[in-house]
Amino acid sequence: MTQPPIFDARFTEQFNQLLDWRRDVRHFQTNLLPPGTLDALLAAAARAPSVGNAQPWRFVRLRTPQLRDTLAAHVDAANNEAAARITDPERRAHYATLKLHGLREAPDLLAVFSDETPAAGHGLGRATMAETLRYSTVMAIHTLWLAARIRGIGVGWVSILDPATVTAMIDVPAHWTLVALLCIGYPAEPSDTPELERRGWQAREPLADRILHR
Numbered sequence: 001m002t003q004p005p006i007f008d009a010r011f012t013e014q015f016n017q018l019l020d021w022r023r024d025v026r027h028f029q030t031n032l033l034p035p036g037t038l039d040a041l042l043a044a045a046a047r048a049p050s051v052g053n054a055q056p057w058r059f060v061r062l063r064t065p066q067l068r069d070t071l072a073a074h075v076d077a078a079n080n081e082a083a084a085r086i087t088d089p090e091r092r093a094h095y096a097t098l099k100l101h102g103l104r105e106a107p108d109l110l111a112v113f114s115d116e117t118p119a120a121g122h123g124l125g126r127a128t129m130a131e132t133l134r135y136s137t138v139m140a141i142h143t144l145w146l147a148a149r150i151r152g153i154g155v156g157w158v159s160i161l162d163p164a165t166v167t168a169m170i171d172v173p174a175h176w177t178l179v180a181l182l183c184i185g186y187p188a189e190p191s192d193t194p195e196l197e198r199r200g201w202q203a204r205e206p207l208a209d210r211i212l213h214r
Contacts, residue, residue, distance in 0.1 A: 025154030027188035044147035050136035054121030106183035113176035154187035
């Protein structure tokens with residue numbers, strides 16, 4: 001029987017540092033990742049847990065310059081619409097100063113979908129909570145995110161968009177659901193503090209406020 005590895009105090013410290021330095025990156029250097037790097041990140045993501053071992057994640061590498069431009073224009077328009085819905089003038093002005101995506105400069109773009117009817121897993125574990133397929137895909141995204149940060153690579157999750165519009169642009173099977181549009185590359189300004197906190201939008205709040213006892 002194979003013995004599990006022992007993760008010592010030093011590893012625990014480094015793991016906590018990894019969590020501290022995992023950031024949602026919006027500012028990227030434009031230099032390309034080394035050959036094979038994104039493949040390694042996808043291989044790490046595929047080792048994430050999934051309900052019933054369904055492995056519902058589907059990754060689409062977006063390489064066409066025209067598609068990149070179209071996606072960036074769509075997200076810019078969605079940002080403008082989101083800004084218009086902010087009623088407080090000061091908050092709206094603050095929002096306008098935030099950089100919310102790196103679609104134009106990040107060297108790699110990745111769309112992550114969840115297959116809603118995967119053959120793998122044979123339906124185990126999701127009969128009463130079908131959304132666990134999407135939760136599993138999010139686990140794969142987070143695994144990729146940590147694997148990227150270990151290599152000094154940043155990931156930015158672009159969420160201000162219309163999923164149906166973006167899905168149509170990418171042209172994937174109808175039973176796939178868009179979970180994330182990711183920008184991937186080396187950060188222009190690495191930091192252990194979230195950018196939205198640095199720019200005064202929202203700081204982390206006490207964990208104790210989010211723990212209940214019954």
